[in-house]
Amino acid sequence: MAGDSDAPRDAQTPGTGGPSEPSDLNQGRSSKLGEAGADTQRAHGFCPRCFTNLEQSPPCPECGFKFERRAGVIDHIGTSDREKRAAEVEDFYTKSPFPGYGEVNNGAALLDRSRRAPFLVSLDASIAPDAEVIDIGCGTAQLAAFLALSGPRRRVLGIDGCGASLACADEFRNRSGISNLQLVRSDIFDLPVAAGTFQTVISRGVVHHTPDPQRAIECVAQCVAPNGYLILGFYETRARLFHCMRRALSKLTGKPIRMLDPVLRRKDLDTEKKRIWIEDQYLHPLEHILPLPGVLKQLRALGFDWVRTLPPASFGGTLFDATPEPSAGALFSLRAGWAMAGLTDPDAGLVLVVARKRPN
Numbered sequence: 001m002a003g004d005s006d007a008p009r010d011a012q013t014p015g016t017g018g019p020s021e022p023s024d025l026n027q028g029r030s031s032k033l034g035e036a037g038a039d040t041q042r043a044h045g046f047c048p049r050c051f052t053n054l055e056q057s058p059p060c061p062e063c064g065f066k067f068e069r070r071a072g073v074i075d076h077i078g079t080s081d082r083e084k085r086a087a088e089v090e091d092f093y094t095k096s097p098f099p100g101y102g103e104v105n106n107g108a109a110l111l112d113r114s115r116r117a118p119f120l121v122s123l124d125a126s127i128a129p130d131a132e133v134i135d136i137g138c139g140t141a142q143l144a145a146f147l148a149l150s151g152p153r154r155r156v157l158g159i160d161g162c163g164a165s166l167a168c169a170d171e172f173r174n175r176s177g178i179s180n181l182q183l184v185r186s187d188i189f190d191l192p193v194a195a196g197t198f199q200t201v202i203s204r205g206v207v208h209h210t211p212d213p214q215r216a217i218e219c220v221a222q223c224v225a226p227n228g229y230l231i232l233g234f235y236e237t238r239a240r241l242f243h244c245m246r247r248a249l250s251k252l253t254g255k256p257i258r259m260l261d262p263v264l265r266r267k268d269l270d271t272e273k274k275r276i277w278i279e280d281q282y283l284h285p286l287e288h289i290l291p292l293p294g295v296l297k298q299l300r301a302l303g304f305d306w307v308r309t310l311p312p313a314s315f316g317g318t319l320f321d322a323t324p325e326p327s328a329g330a331l332f333s334l335r336a337g338w339a340m341a342g343l344t345d346p347d348a349g350l351v352l353v354v355a356r357k358r359p360n
């Protein structure tokens with residue numbers, strides 16, 4: 001993740017976090033969420049639909065939201081069958097929950113590491129200390145946990161479709177005593193939240209791993225409150241061009257070519273981290289690439305205005321300070337620059353768009 005100084009994707013760009021570093025909890029399929037109601041002793045957190053504190057077992061006393069809790073996680077999918085490709089993606093992340101915590105084993109260590117990452121520092125500084133924040137496709141929820149720890153008055157909701165990743169997040173949350181982070185297992189296409197209620201919506205590295213990225217963007221965008229901000233990270237067509245060629249070449253040669261991959265070239269990463277990188281980048285079961293102009297057009301149609309993209313990663317002010325919307329020519333140059341940077345890009349073409357929802 002941008003800011004994981006020991007992870008392949010680090011501070012300069014908005015990366016998805018690099019290879020996870022599985023803890024015992026992450027290993028294999030057996031780490032799916034536990035039985036419903038297994039952990040009634042833990043804090044009940046807040047309702048994902050109306051933010052009312054959940055002092056007791058379901059349903060929510062305010063909005064009536066019914067839910068099952070498995071271990072400390074609200075499970076909105078339960079045991080129902082998932083769409084075939086969504087199930088494949090969940091299986092994939094069950095084997096390698098992403099991004100994982102590695103040796104960051106408590107809240108203080110996560111804060112320390114995150115505060116060395118320029119992107120995370122800007123993100124934290126941009127989000128109000130009492131905001132409602134949702135991270136859709138949060139994986140093991142490092143980013144969500146950081147925002148919750150850094151802003152104890154925030155209410156942060158981490159949503160993911162993978163039970164094993166959330167079990168890892170739940171374990172870290174408990175170990176670190178984080179009470180303002182709610183974790184929900186849900187599909188992106190059936191989010192258990194009320195439309196237009198979050199001031200900040202983050203979804204990084206997720207929509208391109210769904211069967212229908214445009215519909216996924218729509219679902220994510222729906223959560224943003226009027227005047228709120230969306231931070232959407234996706235594999236951009238031009239930015240990912242070099243990686244697509246690199247991956248095609250790896251199919252011909254039977255394995256990734258180390259020299260062509262800045263992450264595999266790194267000497268400070270161990271074999272396990274590189275294995276997970278190879279899985280994620282070369283062997284993922286479901287991946288799309290999206291052109292920036294198409295995403296911007298869709299966001300405009302959904303009622304959003306341009307704020308910025310990352311990269312470029314360095315800027316004064318906060319992440320939410322508007323920058324001039326680029327002309328078609330400037331957009332072309334920006335994307336050409338991303339394509340040219342392919343050989344050294346540690347994010348392999350992951351781009352973030354920041355957009356603001358127009359007032360009603």
Ligand SMILES: C[S@@+](CC[C@H](N)C(=O)[O-])C[C@H]1O[C@@H](n2cnc3c(N)ncnc32)[C@H](O)[C@@H]1O
Pocket residue numbers: 001015016017086089090093098099136137138139140159160161162165186187188189203204205206209210
């Ligand atoms: C590459 S990881 C990104 C994790 C995190 N956002 C980050 O930046 O480190 C993609 C995540 O999207 C989740 N995901 C993929 N398809 C999903 C779906 N249909 N519904 C919910 N989550 C999904 C996966 O379970 C996985 O945790």
Ligand SMILES: [Zn+2]
Pocket residue numbers: 047048049050051052060061062063064065
């Ligand atoms: Zn409620």
